[in-house]
Amino acid sequence: MKTVNVYTDGACRGNPGKGGWGAILEYNGKRREMSGGERETTNNRMELTAVIEALTALKEPCEVNLYSDSKYVIDGLSKGWAKGWKKNGWKKSDKSPALNPELWDKLLELSDKHKLNYFWIKGHDGHPENERCDTLATTEADKFN
Numbered sequence: 001m002k003t004v005n006v007y008t009d010g011a012c013r014g015n016p017g018k019g020g021w022g023a024i025l026e027y028n029g030k031r032r033e034m035s036g037g038e039r040e041t042t043n044n045r046m047e048l049t050a051v052i053e054a055l056t057a058l059k060e061p062c063e064v065n066l067y068s069d070s071k072y073v074i075d076g077l078s079k080g081w082a083k084g085w086k087k088n089g090w091k092k093s094d095k096s097p098a099l100n101p102e103l104w105d106k107l108l109e110l111s112d113k114h115k116l117n118y119f120w121i122k123g124h125d126g127h128p129e130n131e132r133c134d135t136l137a138t139t140e141a142d143k144f145n
Contacts, residue, residue, distance in 0.1 A: 069121050
């Protein structure tokens, strides 16, 4: 199984507002950058989309070291929150609706195809790949008028 490092970030100008996501995939000394955006979205939706797009780009099951500054994404996956929300009909433990169920559902489907290792990194703290993903994401958000 190939080991791929995946770095992701999402950004939003207003929340909700115009948003963007960025991802970097690194494997065997090669690097691929990806990005995209939406006119009306939220920061959390862009964080989720970045991971979804990165995992979708993988052509075969891989061991993925996922680096994100989003506690929402890292905790939702690593602590099993998203699986619990799905099991409970997309309701959180306090019975309130879980947000972004369609994105979480897609992410859970993709995460089942790979072996994921989760790494939370502090945002805007000089981590080169996180800073680059932030630039990719904000550049995409800024494309919308």
